[in-house]
Amino acid sequence: MTVALMWEARSAEGRGAELLAWARAQELPARPVRRETFRAPQDRVLVITWWDAAHDAELPELPEPDGELVMRAVHRWRFESVGEG
Template sequence: MTVALMWEARAVAGRGEELLAWTREQELAERPLRRETFRAPQDRVLVITWWDAAYDSALPELPEPGGELVARPVHRWRFESVGES
């Protein structure tokens, strides 16, 4: 089964590039099948990792950035693949 972990944070205004750099520096305890990083308006950063694991497996996730870097707590979601179209 493929599980995708999504991690999304919103930086303090004007610190989006700093948050993006911070996420790129973060190493995970295990290597995912795939890891992709995105950015969006309002200084938001999204990281998606894909894993070959059961839905409820304990998987490494990105930590919370320092409170001075983010405008709100990180949002996290977990999804399981239902196939490709």
């Protein structure tokens, strides 16, 4: 089964580039099948990692950034693939 972990944060005012650089520099203790990083208006950063694991498997996730770097707590979601189409 494929599980996707989504990590989304909104930076503090004017710190979007810094949050993006921080997220891209974070190493995980295990390597996912795939990892992709996105940015969006309002200085939002999204990281999706794909894992070959059960939906409830214990998987490494990106940590919370320093509180001064973000406006609010990180949002996290976990999805399982239902196939293409």
